[in-house]
Amino acid sequence: MKEDASGRRQRAVMATDAEWERIGRAAAASGMDLSRFVIHRALDRDPIPAEVLRRAVREMLVLSRLEERRLRGAGAGEAWEDACDAVDEWIEREGMLDRLTDPGAANRWKAMGPAGEDAP
Numbered sequence: 221m222k223e224d225a226s227g228r229r230q231r232a233v234m235a236t237d238a239e240w241e242r243i244g245r246a247a248a249a250s251g252m253d254l255s256r257f258v259i260h261r262a263l264d265r266d267p268i269p270a271e272v273l274r275r276a277v278r279e280m281l282v283l284s285r286l287e288e289r290r291l292r293g294a295g296a297g298e299a300w301e302d303a304c305d306a307v308d309e310w311i312e313r314e315g316m317l318d319r320l321t322d323p324g325a326a327n328r329w330k331a332m333g334p335a336g337e338d339a340p
Contacts, residue, residue, distance in 0.1 A: 233258070249328070 223229050235243065247257035291300040314328070 228255075251328075 243258065244254055247254045250257055252260065288300050291297060310328075
């Protein structure tokens with residue numbers, strides 16, 4: 221069996237064509253090559269405890285509400301709406317929630333321009 225410089229060897233995985241295409245699209249979207257993506261999803265997928273997730277969502281929503289009030293109070297309600305539209309478009313493009321938590325999600329968000337367009 222052939223081995224690369226890092227000691228990795230080629231392995232075989234059984235999958236339908238549809239499953240393999242989905243895996244390939246998910247790997248491409250995450251910015252990882254297919255092999256690294258499969259290994260990452262199989263080995264590094266520690267679930268976030270429900271209480272940690274609940275607290276993080278709560279704090280994010282509190283901060284969001286405070287920022288919206290601050291911007292609207294400063295007469296910048298349109299800026300708030302623009303930011304919300306950009307986030308909505310990004311979430312729509314990401315599709316399923318599991319894509320929002322994969323390693324490439326933050327990079328895809330950062331790659332978006334200020335108006336929700338892909339950065340050049």
